[in-house]
Amino acid sequence: MKLAVIGTGYVGLVSGVCFASKGNEVVCVDMDQNKIDKLNRLQSPIYEPGIEQLMEENVREGRLSFTSDLQEAVRRSELIILAVGTPSLPNGEANLQFIERAAADIGEAMDGYKIIVTKSTVPVGTNEKIRQVIASRTSFSFEIASVPEFLREGTAIRDTLKPDRVVIGLDNPGLEGVLTALHRPFTENIFVTDIRSAEMIKYASNAFLATKISFINEIANICEKVGADVTEVAKGMGSDQRIGSAFLRAGIGYGGSCFPKDTKALIQIAGNVDYEFKLLKSVVEVNTGQRYNVIAKLKESLETLKGARIGIWGVSFKPDTDDIRDAPALEIVETLIREGAVVKLYDPIALDNFRQQFDHPGLHWCSSAEEAAGGCDAVCLLTDWHEFKEINLHKLAAMMRQPVLIDGRNVYGREQIEGTGLEYISVGRPHMGAYSEYPRKIAEVL
Numbered sequence: 125m126k127l128a129v130i131g132t133g134y135v136g137l138v139s140g141v142c143f144a145s146k147g148n149e150v151v152c153v154d155m156d157q158n159k160i161d162k163l164n165r166l167q168s169p170i171y172e173p174g175i176e177q178l179m180e181e182n183v184r185e186g187r188l189s190f191t192s193d194l195q196e197a198v199r200r201s202e203l204i205i206l207a208v209g210t211p212s213l214p215n216g217e218a219n220l221q222f223i224e225r226a227a228a229d230i231g232e233a234m235d236g237y238k239i240i241v242t243k244s245t246v247p248v249g250t251n252e253k254i255r256q257v258i259a260s261r262t263s264f265s266f267e268i269a270s271v272p273e274f275l276r277e278g279t280a281i282r283d284t285l286k287p288d289r290v291v292i293g294l295d296n297p298g299l300e301g302v303l304t305a306l307h308r309p310f311t312e313n314i315f316v317t318d319i320r321s322a323e324m325i326k327y328a329s330n331a332f333l334a335t336k337i338s339f340i341n342e343i344a345n346i347c348e349k350v351g352a353d354v355t356e357v358a359k360g361m362g363s364d365q366r367i368g369s370a371f372l373r374a375g376i377g378y379g380g381s382c383f384p385k386d387t388k389a390l391i392q393i394a395g396n397v398d399y400e401f402k403l404l405k406s407v408v409e410v411n412t413g414q415r416y417n418v419i420a421k422l423k424e425s426l427e428t429l430k431g432a433r434i435g436i437w438g439v440s441f442k443p444d445t446d447d448i449r450d451a452p453a454l455e456i457v458e459t460l461i462r463e464g465a466v467v468k469l470y471d472p473i474a475l476d477n478f479r480q481q482f483d484h485p486g487l488h489w490c491s492s493a494e495e496a497a498g499g500c501d502a503v504c505l506l507t508d509w510h511e512f513k514e515i516n517l518h519k520l521a522a523m524m525r526q527p528v529l530i531d532g533r534n535v536y537g538r539e540q541i542e543g544t545g546l547e548y549i550s551v552g553r554p555h556m557g558a559y560s561e562y563p564r565k566i567a568e569v570l
């Protein structure tokens with residue numbers, strides 16, 4: 125099929141490339157000329173493992189191209205996929221300005237029958253608005269469908285090529301054949317429903333996964349007080365098939381461009397129909413508190429943050445991505461700076477993005493985990509990048525001013541910690557290593 129994908133972000137670019145790899149002729153469109161120029165040089169504007177190789181293969185085979193000319197792209201396509209951003213407004217509601225603008229542009233470009241598919245995460249009822257916006261700008265006939273995207277950053281290509289399921293929301297049963305045929309190369313597990321239900325499935329799925337994370341984080345907080353180990357608890361719970369082991373990793377809470385914004389948007393969607401989503405409000409509150417537990421643990425160990433040197437390992441919201449949108453590191457680092465700490469930051473990929481959002485004279489940008497840890501009073505591991513798992517912890521302890529390791533992702537086991545001299549504080553597990561019950565005093569060691 126001839127496809128146009130509007131928006132070349134994490135969803136649009138990955139979807140476009142994967143649809144091309146299944147033999148479709150795909151043109152990816154973005155209003156950001158810099159992104160298009162980069163893509164035309166076969167460089168990906170986002171870090172996503174495997175994307176550049178797949179881009180290159182499909183461009184070479186003539187199935188994939190990039191443009192900022194939306195009108196031209198719409199005209200040469202049979203099916204148009206909307207994958208623009210839907211960020212949060214200050215009140216938590218989804219900002220639909222990019223969707224509305226893209227819909228208006230599509231309407232104006234129409235030169236015949238088209239199918240418009242929304243992949244962006246949009247509040248229930250938005251596809252009907254999209255229909256109205258397009259209809260007000262064209263007399264050509266068209267159809268609308270909702271096909272929400274469930275990929276995760278860092279594993280986006282695998283998730284797209286082999287999704288657990290594809291959800292297709294449509295009002296006209298006549299569309300089912302063409303949309304299932306488009307997605308069948310990825311999976312046989314295709315769930316067809318109405319548009320409003322499809323829109324809701326996306327929010328409900330993200331809200332449920334966020335709930336699992338906040339639930340296990342609260343269990344972790346209780347474990348810390350009663351001397352249980354949350355990783356053991358999660359294993360024991362997760363082996364019940366009704367519960368499942370996924371998304372039960374305790375830590376510093378969820379971040380990213382989706383869970384924080386989609387949970388808040390669903391609270392607003394409910395509020396707009398006079399329903400208070402109490403459970404989800406608590407999920408959001410627990411998640412915010414979980415980030416600040418890192419600060420509380422540092423204070424417990426160092427007594428004061430003023431003058432303390434803190435190393436930060438990982439600033440992206442999860443490993444294998446350069447995305448720092450709503451990353452816990454942002455709030456944690458801002459708080460450390462506010463409290464008078466000197467902060468040394470290291471991330472394998474995401475430092476440039478972080479620096480664009482938050483820069484300060486008290487921040488030191490490091491090119492390795494060791495450099496960030498050197499001379500520090502504590503290191504906080506905030507993102508579970510694989511390379512942190514392989515660090516020599518004996519050497520780490522030796523290079524620090526005080527050997528305190530706050531592990532926000534429960535990366536290390538007791539066998540790696542014992543004997544290193546590290547004071548090791550993780551999430552929901554008993555303290556390990558040379559943990560002292562008494563707070564250290566920065567002033568004493570300075």
Ligand SMILES: NC(=O)c1ccc[n+]([C@@H]2O[C@H](COP(=O)([O-])OP(=O)(O)OC[C@H]3O[C@@H](n4cnc5c(N)ncnc54)[C@H](O)[C@@H]3O)[C@@H](O)[C@H]2O)c1
Pocket residue numbers: 130131132133134135136153154155156159194207208209210222223225226229243244245246273274275276277381382
């Ligand atoms: N990031 C994810 O992991 C993920 C996963 C599933 C669903 N989603 C949803 O998919 C949507 C896109 O997310 P993303 O992370 O890819 O966003 P993103 O911000 O990375 O990319 C959006 C792109 O759309 C472009 N754009 C905006 N308006 C445009 C217009 N009128 N014409 C052409 N281009 C335009 C922007 O320049 C940008 O490059 C959101 O609704 C998000 O909630 C995201």
Ligand SMILES: O=c1ccn([C@@H]2O[C@H](COP(=O)(O)OP(=O)(O)O[C@H]3O[C@H](CO)[C@@H](O)[C@H](O)[C@H]3O)[C@@H](O)[C@H]2O)c(=O)[nH]1
Pocket residue numbers: 245273274275276277278330333337370371372373374375376377378379380381382383386441442
């Ligand atoms: O057990 C867990 C699992 C995840 N996380 C955190 O949760 C956040 C989100 O992780 P993940 O879901 O893997 O990444 P995303 O790329 O944000 O993907 C989510 O958001 C996307 C956008 O809507 C959806 O498409 C995906 O299905 C959904 O998993 C990250 O900060 C993780 O560190 C935990 O703290 N504990």
